[in-house]
Amino acid sequence: MMLHAVWVPLFDELADPLVVARLAASAEEAGWDGFFVWDQLWWRPPISAVADPWITLAAVAVATERLRIGPMVTPVARRRPVKLLRETTTLDVLSNGRLTFGVGLGGDRFAGEFSRSGDETDDRVRAEQLDECLEILTAGWSGETVDHRGKHYLVDSVRFEPRPVNGRIPIWGAGFPGNLKPIRRAARYDGYFPVNLTSPDQVASAVAAVSAERGSLDGFDMVIALPPSTDVRPYAAAGATWCLTDFDPAALRLADVQDVVRSGPPR
Template identity: 35%
Template sequence: MKYGVTLPLSGIDGDLERLVEYARIAEEAGWDGVFLEDYMVYWGEHNVTYDPWLTLAAIALRTQNVQLGITVTPLPSRLPWKLAREAITLDHLSHGRLIIGFGLGDAQDRHFGEVADEKQRGAMLDEGLEILAGLMSGQPYSYQGTYYTVNDVTFNPQPVQRPRIPIWIGGWWPRKAPALRAARWDGFCPAKVPDAQGDGSIKPHDIQAIHNFVSAHRTSDTPFDLVAAGNSAADDRARARAQIEPFESAGATWWVEFILPGPNESEQAFTRIKQGPPSLE
């Protein structure tokens, strides 16, 4: 299992340079991945928001080994060819350490007259994913869809990673459409529809169910990542192991912890990152 942290898109106490520095500290502390979310207006009291692609570019230049990712970009709200160019550039800056994640996007982040219908956004997402993969091939590429058209273009250079940058899909479980979509790509970052008591946390039995579902619908034997997210008992290794081991046994390949904005954010984030990942070794 690999371990990652998701840093707040609002920076650390609103400070972008400190966020980049904390990403460097995360690598130093042994974390395997540093992730950012992608919002036009980040949630929080002050709505402070930085661009995740430019921020990851800065992080790529300050780190050497840690994997970098975005979980997830609302592809129907972006131009797929612009995202392809940005992702390829970032893959080169990071020397092949990038993971890109895509989904429909959150309704509360649609401020600019975007398409609201979920089925239409799903169709746009699928078309956009095909275009991304095609443009990352380094070969002449054309596409004619319902929402997008690409006329005979070749994107060079290709990504460092071959045949392309890994693509993860985000979406709600137990809704089946996001998991089916993920099965066609390289990974799944599930969120859980809250139950009747309002509990929306992913449990090991959810990961097991997702693992079984994706395995039944996958047609490729290439590696597939399944992400479990939560917060571990970082000050108690035994409790952390007891918490996370069932997720790994159920099929999770990543455990990702959120560093959230809030009171004493800088101190708490620094302490948690420096504690390092809750490794099972």
């Protein structure tokens, strides 16, 4: 059975963590399975207000008891690995083990977030940073002493506690359909999110590619995002296991999101 999550940009009317926490509580009451948020520093006009995902997700964690929560997706290269390790573990403990960590390269073309903040704009370098950071995170979550001396990061004999509630935090890797490198990265972890899908055939291709890498899809999630009211059945038949609501940020209105949430997930 496909699981369904609310997925919202934290923009303008949804830039208030209390508003989003109440929305998540409504989603839980309406029977949704998850609640995920965008991770952006800013966005294109006419968007003006933008909230921090981690503080917002902390409010969501306190307001809910059952929903799977997380950022979708965090551009990992613009964050320090050890700080991210503390943030993810603390949020996982606060939510009693309900965090899923969505990760990706991000993209400067959407809002100039890398070039306008002095962060790395080369996709290849950010991919190296992402892979190193994931090594540090998974090592740190293990509770063992972390010794990492990589091309981009250093962690010198540090043990991180507390550990995640379930021993580790699931990681979903994002990438554009047809790009094999993100699929290979995601296949090492717990799920793959092909962004900007246009057809169920792309899901089937991603399923085949992940299967070729892993040998099995047991315990692995194939995550998609679709506009509300889209018929999800062809995507489920193609192998999708999670469907996120895809709201257009340019037309985002709190009242519209509330209507979708109250109507409950498609079944």
